[in-house]
Amino acid sequence: MSAPVKTEAFVYENGDTLFIAFKAYDPDPSKIIANLTDRDSNWNDDRVAVKIDSYHDHSLAYQFFINPLGTQADAIENELTKNESPAWDGIWEAAGQITDFGYQVEIAIPLRILNFDDSLDIQHWGMEFVRFYPRDTQMRISNAQMSQDNNCWICQMPIERGFSGAKQGNNLTAIPTFVTGKTKSRDLSETNDWSEESNSDVGLDVKWGITPDITLNATLNPDFSQVEADSGQLNVNNTFALYLQEKRSFFLENQDYFDTPVNLIYTRNINAPDYGAKITGKSGDHSFAAFIANDKTANIITPSNLRSSGYSIEQDTLNSAFRYRYAVNKELAVGVVSTIRDNDDYHNEVLSFDTKYQPSPQDTVNFQIIRTNTEFSEVGLSDVFDYFSDTSTDEHTNITTFNFGEQYLRAFSVNSSDLAYRIQYTHENRDWYFNVRHEDIGENFRADLAFIDTVDRTMSVIGGGYVWRGDDDDWWSRFRINGDIDITHNQDGELLEQENEFNINFNGPKQSYLRVGFLGRDRVGARTNNELVYSHDNPVIIDAQSAQDYLAIDANTDMFYEKNINMWGEFKPTSNLWLGNYFKKGKAIDYANNRISDQLVLEPNISWNINTHLKSQIRFEYTRLDHEGDNVFTAKLLDLRNTYQFSIKSFLRLSLVYTEIDRNLSKYVDPGDRNENFRRLSAQLLYSYKINPQTLFFVGYSEAGKDNDSLTNIKSDNRSVFMKLSYAWLL
Incomplete structure (x- = not known):
């Protein structure tokens, strides 16, 4: 469809800086939505943007967004994970003002903040110029004709040629x-x-562009404390650890280089380092990233198939991660990841291989296999057993109750190696999509620098959906149905969960969106064998074999049927007010x-x-x-x-x-x-x-x-x- 408003973009560069000016015409400038906001917070306003694939390899794209008052937002789009992460923060300039014809924006992007091959005489960059026009619906207007039959949007960005002799300069920041x-x-x-x-x-952060393709970040005596409070989370009737977003700049810098289909790096596990160093780079079809940081403790998420919790080893710990990826051609890319956590009483290492194969614009296959190895010293293992168990003795009867949980039982086999793998096929075109996924995580799998809170499980998922799009004169803009079926067992083949889910999605006026979902699933409840009662004449003994018996599902848990109807709805009754609500009612397990x-x-x-x-x-x-x-x-x-x-x-x-x-x-x-x-x-x-x-x-x-x-x-x-x-x- 043709754009309802006119937008002009003017571009030039002087060898050091890319300058872009936008003239955004509007038939009624009084309806322009523009607010003063902090950085990365202008997502609901009128905005213009530029996207840049500076290597033109269809893997990453820098994104720069500016509202009519000049507030900035930036992000990096990752084609492998399909995520757009606002974690990246570049130093660039922007200004904007509302005018009688609409609004105009000017931006200056120093080339030093972009990674590109400055050995080339002429650059070939993928670039897209975009305008977001939020009125009754949220419209995305582009200079490029994007096909929704191709699920790779970075691949479709037009090529811009120029930047003769462009150099990044020293690119050193202290x-x-x-x-x-x-x-x-x-x-x-x-x-x-x-x-x-x-x-x-006092601390010091250093960022050095060693070459146009390689960047070193180092931090000494950093302040890794949280400046702004985390969002509140309810932790009730929940059996798994809570996920917290990373907000610290050292770990956020170029974090996209470490991404894999199964994310193996969760830096909130690193609490209070004295130093850290990170190097990221790209050369042709090769990209790599590595970091190292110490910590005063080792914060660990201890997983099982029914619950997880946190545990800390109060020792100086070394944390490191390495990522390498090779784009064999436009259809195939392969990569490896390795992470290590180590202290005197504990060692965990992970080695992973992943591949992405895209035989057509609509079809994608991702595969990843991971091997882990974990070792505790005798003292370290004893501390784990003590942490996840307790005893209480009745002074009148001399009867002792010994309480333990899944983490205690799994500690019997914690000094071991194990495997996990995940394979997924996705077909996505303009009107419908289909995906199938299978993942298998061994019972002794421990990737302790990641946020992996479930192990000892295999899961198969099949799902899909269909989309109808309204015409220009329809009062609705999009209608979609989707659903999936999944089934999960432990490694012994015992059923953990079987779920059916169906959703109806609707986009309408006032930027409204409504999703109505129906869910039904068989699911095991809490483990019932978490304590033993004994006396001094009848001591309790749990060894590796009996621990396996206690971990069995069928003999030690009950199966329940959960069902619910759930809804999410949102809309903007006025240009400055957004309302949303999630609702769920049905049957749920009381753990x-x-x-x-x-x-x-x-x-x-x-x-x-x-x-x-x-x-x-x-x-x-x-x-x-x-x-x-x-x-x-x-x-x-x-x-x-x-x-x-x-x-x-x-x-x-x-x-x-x-x-x-x-x-x-x-x-x-x-x-x-x-x-x-x-x-x-x-x-x-x-x-x-x-x-x-x-x-x-x-x-x-x-x-x-x-x-x-x-x-x-x-x-x-x-x-x-x-x-x-x-x-x-x-x-």
Whole structure:
């Protein structure tokens, strides 16, 4: 279809910088949506953009987005994973203003922030110029005719020739950092007295473009603390570890070079390093990446097939990762990944081979095979056993109860090697898609630098969907149906889960989207054999063979049938207000009591640009579980973030995260040490002044407190004030 509005782009370069100007015409400039936002936060505004594949190898594309007020966002699109990651932050300039004809934008992109082969006399870059036009529907307008029968959009970007003699220059950046802060904390179960800790430190980050194709990042004494609070998450009736997004710049830099179909690098497992170094590069059809960083602890996600949890080894630990990829031709690419974590009592290493084969624009095959090896010393293994078990003795009967879980049982075979593999075929064209996937993870598989929280399982999935698109005069724009069937067993062939899922998707006016889903699945519940009772005359013995017996599914778990209807809906009733809500109602497993119960989930979201400067975001989660008409628990979470953007460079943000969990302990088979009522409130006030992603100033204050059965109201247990200052010298 033809574009409803006219857009012009003007491009030139001077050997050091790429300059682009956009003139975006609009029949009614009063309807232009433009807000002052922090970097990477203008996604709902009117925007123009340029995408650049600087090697023209169809693997990665730099993306630069600018709204009518000049706010910036950038990202890297990865063709292998189909992800568009906003984690990459380049230093470039932009300005914009609304005019009587619409708006105009000017940007300047230093060539030093792009990787390209500057030995060529003439560059051949894939480039696309894009305009996003959000009105009743969100329209994407491009200078290129993109075929939706080809699922590789980077491959279709037009070739732009030029940049004669373009060079990257020295491309050396030094970023000294000063951090200071003070924290007060106390354990309310033991004392009301505060303990105080002060910290002031300096660090240095260096980025050096060794060649136009190879970049070295190094950090000494870095501040890897979180500046902004993580989004709140409810952790109730959940048997697996929570995933947290990476926000630290050292690990985010060029992280796309490490991507594989099965992601083997989760850097939030690295907590507090003293140093780190990373090198990334590309030469012709070859790309590589490696990093090394120490840590004061080894944070580990301990997996099984029914649950996972976290464990830490309090020892200096070395973490390293390496990635290599070779594009054999336009259809075939192969790669390897290796990761190692090592300290005195523990060693984990991973070696992976992956390949991507695309015989046609519509068909893609991904395959990855992974081998792991894990070793604990005798002391380290003893610590694992102690951490995942406990005993309690009745002083009157002299009877001892020994409690353990899956992680304890799997520790008997933790010193071992194992394999995992994943193969997936996808067909995708304009109107329909189909995919089939099989993955197999061995029972002793441990990739401890990754976020892999389930092992001892095989899963097969088959799914697909069909899309109808409306015409220009239709009131709806898109209608899609999709679904899949999957089945999961453990390595002994015992059924863990069998699921059928069907979804109806609809795009309509006011940028509305509605998805209605129906799910039914057989699924095993909690393990029932997690304790032994014995006396001194009858000692308990668990060895490797009996551990395998306890890990069996059929003899030690119950199968339940879960079903629900779920819906996600969103729309923009006005240009500055976005509303969304998730709803789920049906039958779900109550893992604490190992039974099927009635579940209700509501998750309303609001994003309101009150004016050009002020934005409020509210996210609420409500989960209720009932059994036989009686409430088992009700959990609520409120995440509120109000931001006042003084200018493109500075903002003040107030964040509040409130959690409330009310349990009816009379409905618990074993209440244990659970609280009947629990509350937690965290607050943070943060001021930021950011000239660019590396030249910035933060100052903030945060406080958190809790209330439970032993307290009378919410009582503070943590307070901190912090400041960070960094400056990027471009040398």
